Amino acid sequence: MKKLRLHLCFSTYMLASLVSATALAAGPDYAKAALDMMKADFKAKGPATMERMVQQDEAQAQCSANPQGLKPKLAQKLEQSQLSTIKYPADGQYMGDWKNGEKIAQNGRGMQSSDAMGSVNGGNCYACHQMSKTEISFGNIGPSLYQYGKLRGSSPEILKYTWGKLYNSQAFTACSKMPRFGHNGVLSEAQLKDIMALLMDGESPVNK
């Protein structure tokens, strides 16, 4: 429990999935017991609300109920419904400022009990992805994104896919571990554009 608590303090994005994954793996009665314990033990503070811990939307709930993975048909259905949530940039312009994007990718703060209400969130991309040659501290839950733009190019299809993946990762991988940055309001449209530039711009450290 102590270890789990530590995790929960640090993980801003995966509270609900952690709770339910831990709980559901052990069986339905334990699931309820674990959830009750969470509700009793944790107190909302600042932007770290109880809702995020104990309320799951339908997509999360389906993934939690199937920790071994969704059947292909169900996965496809979930991806379709998540795809329909994606809002593409209103002005059709995908690229922002990669320098700002790099700061957002490095920033792991946001929506934690120690953050001020209304403070700007980071994307914490390095926690899961290699992105540049210069930053050697990175996680590997996600694939390396080093040279992403160089390898993929910046065709309209790639821009659209990449934006969509950032906006709502579950539209492409039903039970993705990657936060749904746009869908859940973690990053703003302007921040997503800066991240797009980080991934795509030839001058950004991702493509050097």
Ligand code: HEC
């Ligand atoms: C908690 C871990 C996690 C975080 C944080 C995270 N990602 Fe991901 N990301 C993943 C995983 C896992 C995948 C592999 C596909 C999947 O399962 O969704 C992925 C896939 C991707 C892809 C698709 C790669 C491809 O080859 O198609 C892109 C682009 C991406 N992430 C960008 C980002 C950016 C940019 C950020 C920060 C704003 C970020 N990710 C934050 C876990 C994460």
